């Protein structure tokens with residue numbers, strides 16, 4: 001018997017919403033239970049495969065009955081069993097309840113949460129620009145956080161530092177907004193005090209973005225140095241202590257009536273400017 005079939009033999013079939021394993025997964029919708037279980041949920045076969053390839057620890061794989069016989073699903077089930085995880089084959093009703101969606105993806109993975117410690121971030125210089133880290137001050141909106149993580153991934157920046165009381169990078173809405181980048185982008189978290197202490201040792205340029213910034217964001221020669229980009233809270237912007245810790249406060253010029261740009265959009269504009277020299281178009285495959 002090959003490994004795939006062994007895994008299928010160890011699948012638990014679940015059709016009841018009252019099943020304790022299903023209840024635990026449903027509870028992951030709440031931060032309290034995500035924190036208790038150190039776990040989070042990601043939807044979609046491709047995401048689950050990417051996560052496994054990137055070394056994330058899978059606790060549970062849930063798949064719809066329709067996935068039975070699908071060789072890719074069975075392979076992922078085998079990998080889950082090999083990694084010590086549980087595999088559940090569930091009815092569509094159960095999958096809809098877990099994901100709170102009418103037309104859920106065929107596969108859901110429950111993974112162990114992972115953060116990088118601030119002290120382990122050691123940014124380096126680079127010939128096409130140094131390492132780039134984005135610090136988000138008290139980010140509130142999961143869609144913004146997820147979009148920033150996706151953009152950090154897309155531009156090849158190194159990761160995100162969550163400063164102060166922020167939304168959860170492992171919330172279902174955040175994970176959805178990352179479109180899989182949650183598995184590729186390291187996240188650290190810190191109080192404002194811890195961040196300010198760490199920032200003193202940052203071996204590059206710390207730039208904040210501020211609506212009162214005096215410097216045009218396009219005028220900074222980022223060179224080969226590591227860059228720490230500080231972005232302010234959606235409502236209040238950067239507080240004085242974080243703004244004062246920056247080498248420069250940059251502004252993105254605006255026309256029209258909008259007071260400011262959306263946080264994730266402003267982060268995208270900044271990241272493309274900072275990474276301008278490092279990003280090249282690859283040839284498009286015919």
Ligand code: SAM
Pocket residue numbers: 209210211213230231232233234235236237238250251252253254260261262263266
């Ligand atoms: N009312 C807030 C304020 O007074 O700062 C608006 C915050 S804005 C929605 C969220 C963050 O995006 C800001 O703190 C800043 O980091 C960045 N941002 C948005 N528009 C910007 C601009 N035109 N120039 C520089 N930063 C900007």
